Amino acid sequence: MTLRRTLLTVSALVLAATSGAALAQDVAREDTVIFDLDRTIKDPENFNWFTPGTKRMHGAHQAMWEPLFILNYGTGELEPWLASGFEGNETNDEFTVTLREGVEWSDGEAFNADDVVFTVNMALENEEISSREAATIRAQVASVEKIDDLTVRFNLNAPNPRFLVENFGVRIFGSFLIMPEHIWAGQDPATFAFFPPIGTGPYTYTSSATNRAIWDRNDDWWGAKTGFMDLPEPLRLIFLETGGEESRAQLIATNQMDAAQNVSVGTFEAIRFQNPNVIAWYSDYPYAAADPCARQLEINTTVAPWDSAAMRKAVSLIIDRNQIVNVAAEGATVASETMFAQYGSMAPFIDAVKAAGFGLSDEPDLEAAAALIEGEGWAKNGDGFYEKDGEVLSVDIHVNSASTEYTRTIDVVAEQLTRAGIQARSVPVENGVFWGEVLPFGTFEMSYSWLSCGSVNEPWASMGRYTVKDVVPVGERSPGFNNTARWDGPAAEAYSAIVDEIAKRPLGDPEVPELVAEAYQYLDAEMPFIPLVQSAKLLPMNTTYWTGWPTSENYYNHPFFWWNHTHQIIHNLEKVE
Template structure:
């Protein structure tokens, strides 16, 4: 389904009728019973909720929750498998899940988790503390799976009894709670004989989540059924999840507009006109600015991006106002130089904001910085360094992510005014993400952490602990930047549970980020979420903000999966 077909359907929709332009009919519902004379037709009973979260041309059967987020099929990490607790961004609190209680002791060097009784794996075997300890031991044995660098601060993990897990830390590390409790847990009895969990596809998962049964798996569609032993009685109310393959935003949006989708988390241009107005009773969206920050990553291992002056010059050449207006349809606002979204407003250091003039467009200053850094304009206005090599670079972006593609096009045009010969390079998500994680790029669109505090955001972008060599997968710090000064602040933050002290340290982190510009923040990302109530209800929204609506923020999407109900 092409962009041309999307535009044709949008034109037909504007005539007032909901025209179904998809090549496949809506599946996953039971047909309505024939109407008796004088009576209205019986209501359609929804059985499968159709969801769009990943955008892939075709599906690869992989349900390994331990590999890089975005590699296994959604919702492997939070829906098939589950974490111990879930941080609810909107409420600012941890919600008990597989664990019911967490307790710090020994001057914040010991964390004890009490597990929920009665939880079973989907094959009926009991879930216990041994499974938790086993999962973390897998991360220790296979460093490629330890994306949060948990074993950088954890010394040991012990199952004290079936319901108690004790984590002994190498140092006080209060913010490490989220890295521990958000880890998906796997069953020891199924994984103990897996030869290499790094490459294991886990095609038939055994898990604790609400949807564990692979009912259908084809190149263009798969369907997950309910866990027969799920621990939340009466949940999920939805019988199964259905996932058609959509290569990009255009195809996913077409499915949304034509009524094929029940829940999505994609960018939709002019959503009030093209979606909501077509069925005001059922078509809804909610885009709070509590998502992660959309960022232009610069590979700091490469010249000239290793030079802070170049990074700031690139940032000052970018017309963020145009990006917000043209690429983002006014759904967001330009980022300030702290790179924090509205989820961290209570932490924001206004002095750092004021010091960060490099997120304001200023071509004169940008050109002056490049001249100072020794990159002179040559033939055709293209700048070159001392080695005479022209500044020719690619910006990586995901094929079909139309908002990001348009933003990257604007950035490329902006950088030409600086003397950069910059072009776009588009990839399907999987190869795009692999290049980003391995540091095999020049410039790349990307995103930051949306975890609870600025500590988490900046640890991902500036900590020595999260740096990996180019070519090795890094779940964090894709820019591969390290600051010893920031490392000291991270350590101090890790050792205190005093909120006021944490705020002072976070303010200093923001200043270091502003001084070094390790990445180029563009705009706080809207937390994309769209839904239709034609078949299912009880989605979160502005009036019922029990969680983020978006399916793009695991493990928080679990809140939605267990609360949505058939209409």
Template sequence: MSEKNPLKINPEVNRRDFLRLSGLAGAGALLAACGGGSPADTTGSDAAAPAASSGDAAAPAVAEGLSDVARERTLILMWAGTDGQFTDVGLANGYATGSKNGHRAVVGSFEPLFYYSAFADEVIPWLATDAQYNDDFTELTVTIREGVEWSDGEPFTANDVAFTFQMLKDNEPFLRDSTIVRDWVESVEVADDLNLVIKFFEPRPRFLFDKLYGKFDTGIWWVPEHIFKDVDEVQGFGFYDLEKGWPVVTGPFNVVAWTPQQQVIDRRDDWWASKIGFAELPEIERIIVIPVAGEERMSQMMINNEIDSSLDLRATTISQVVAQNPAVITHTEREAPYGYIDWWPTSFWFNHAEGPYADANVRWAVSYTVDRQQMLDVALEGSGILTQLPFPYYAPLMPYIEATAPLLEQYNTNEHNLDKATERMTTAGYEKDGEGFWVKDGERAAASIHGFGIFNDIGPVLAEQLRRGGFEAEYVTPADSGTRMSDGTAKIWLNGHGGSIADPFDTLQMYHSRYFRPVGEPTQYNSRYQNPEYDALIDEMAARQPSPDDPAYMDLYLAAVEIYLRDLIDAPVQQWLHRIPMNTTYWTNWPTENNNYVNGAFWHETVGLIFNNLKAVG
């Protein structure tokens, strides 16, 4: 059962669009995207990785006491972890402190009220069957599907939804989505087990799409009231005890073993959807997740048919993997660009609360110092797309992006100009010391750029550019980078924007002062920017039905984005392309541009659509 969403979203980038958009990055990008020229040598042994095996690789050994499952019915994924180890073993509660992966801690176990596939532009009612606003968008009535059960046999009801909302309010700001729920949701009234009414303080026309649809990385995670009502500290509750049957989930899979080296997740044949005839059991009988141990190892295992999918690969790697194993495909099958534009454009993020980047002049100096085109050419062999704004190039967002063109002439966020960087740093009170570094009050402008492994291609290049431009820069990826970004210990970092899909509000609201916390306290959106004028614009946008055809809404957007640009709240770097390898040796019906039922990131909230659609080859 599904219905069309009125927001037309097509976030994929086909080959023609890729070449057109890459034109923003120069001719080198065109040559790389078209396959012209040979790829540069890479470090490690990727280029000399062994040829594909015959397809008879055995599944990795699992914990004693578990049943045997044939490789042909086992899906093996490589994702997450730090230095080849899972560091959050036993944290099945996505809201727990230290949970690295949230709802993805046990892939395939979480289910939303509604799935939303942006690529298919389809809303798929799942745990719920319907949601209707009243005329002024101050109330939202939700109907829960009859027959949904938790894995311990308890029914999933409207009470679980209402309890989760209250839990978020009671634990603000420490739980994901808790701040927006506190500020927007006045009350949740349960009529009966299958019906509830969410009442808002003010009109909230986007709440259904933003928080009740599972898509990309957004959507509220529901918890079982009958267990969490006895939990005193949600953040300290791991929710992992196999003897008790924990975690308790609604999805068709649940964890049966978890060590630093692997996580084993087996199909639940008593899944509610199969019992009531709503959906068939997935053909996957076992999922084994192993931690990422570097790009080289990930690539070799994909080439050798030892894994079925993995975290997205870097631009310089994916083409080699595809070339060396004819069974490996990507979103664009076996042709460039080997992926699609994700919703996660990359920026330099800054800590506005303290340190050198509290000054907009220093932020602009960073932006003028880095040479983004050189970054593409050196780190990505030209195969990338620059961005001047923190929005993905998705069709519904393009009217807003195009309307910003005059502002971008005044505030060119992609300009490389060392003279302007010098002017900005001088205005901020800095001067160069004898070694060419910017100094103020006896301290150098430090730029210890925090990041994650996925930025290991561009991070070192950007750090070197900043160092040559006078910043005492380095690129670092400690295991606790995410924590340092959240609590303000980091002062400058690379990260994406899990925000806008159809409306610029979702990214722009990340900079609202409601998310400000003093350094040392975690926050969901961590720029720590504060501006009452900006807040007022975002609050006005929140109460309106978004539309680029509404002059009043467009005026609000332009006013807000001008402040974003003037203050350079963060410095846009590039669009993020998901180049996800998918191996067809054991599994077919992967999502591709020719089979576009959902995006291919199995760590997103739509992973259930992938697992339910994969077909065994044997």
């Protein structure tokens, strides 16, 4: 790749970002961390995260709003932050959370149980606030009560051992964020803009525009005063919209950015050639960190001939996952071993599946695939395609056209199937049609997606998406995109019964890996979907001014700096002297 943007042009982006705050204080570049922002801030003066369209990854939940807990993807531990601990009852329908003593909002007011109860009740009592986190709280929580200033009890509608990690632990992207009662009281939560915003974090809001947000360190931060944690070293954080891969590449290569959004392997290697101080999660291939949403081939199990488990199994055996890695992903990922994202916290479950003999091979087994297809009555014709009763074996694979990753992967898969004797055709459709019509209503034979997404520290979040309770006829919307395969029958029922048992078990139950393997035998035999490769984010991180970035060798957590756990990243950064 050629980095064609001129230094003058990209410098103007950084200059624009810093000029808005110049009157507040003069901060040197070496005291500033500049993060890539991959989207426009539509309303820079709206910090009501409850309302649709209001984003928080421009620093609001990375620097200002702190979570109660942070899930460690490596260990699976729920690490306390604003909270100091929790306790659940034996039936997992009641959780008592203890808050950390001495926490303050940036205006000096105490953060306590009143704020937690107030914010949760806002979600419970106002159905018009529609953020995903608020809707989840409404679905799960019957009531919340203050025990004392530092203790809150949640009473759930039903047992849920995953309640805290799902809602307050930054399991994926964010968490339910607590707001200051002394500012929100009396406001309409559906329309209140919460500007200027405050939080408990070590940075306070300085300025924002549609393409940037700037945050400056609060040296009176509660965490340093109480001994919870030292002040972070950066004096200023800037979240800057770069406008695409080429711009972010030039910015980080010329030391005008410290952490960039996803780039291709070719772009990363060009950046690193120009600036050897730029690193990634891995120092060599696959470079990228695994994203929670592993990629897979969805199959409509109601459509012949794919209503046959043998035919679905044959497709899995035909697929060369290594070729997808090398061609479609340019080597920036790895083949999936199971349905799960391959994090350290998921290792016990992945290992159990593999030990039981249900792990996936990264290489094809064309002989075994042919035996399965021929066993269903298909035979190759003179053109090399399988045929039965005058009908050629074919399949249309729908794919979202929004990303070259998606279309390139399905081009590879379609070519593999075609070479093996199945006429396969890629059917690209635009994003809205794919998610609004094709997947939820089952109007596909096969499609490319990641609907097993969810499990990052325990197995139920992903496995629970394929139980028979979510089976609906083709033409009806699958609830929450669950079981879009419409997988049903005795095997699916046996699988569902085991998964329902897993759902009841507390996190860390030593019997769960064995239950996972027991349930997985039905997935392996019936293949209602086919895991392909891990999803990956290749995130360039610049060590010219700052070290301490999360990597596979410095694995305190994953590197997705637009998530709510970014507090950990910022606190781990050390200034290069």
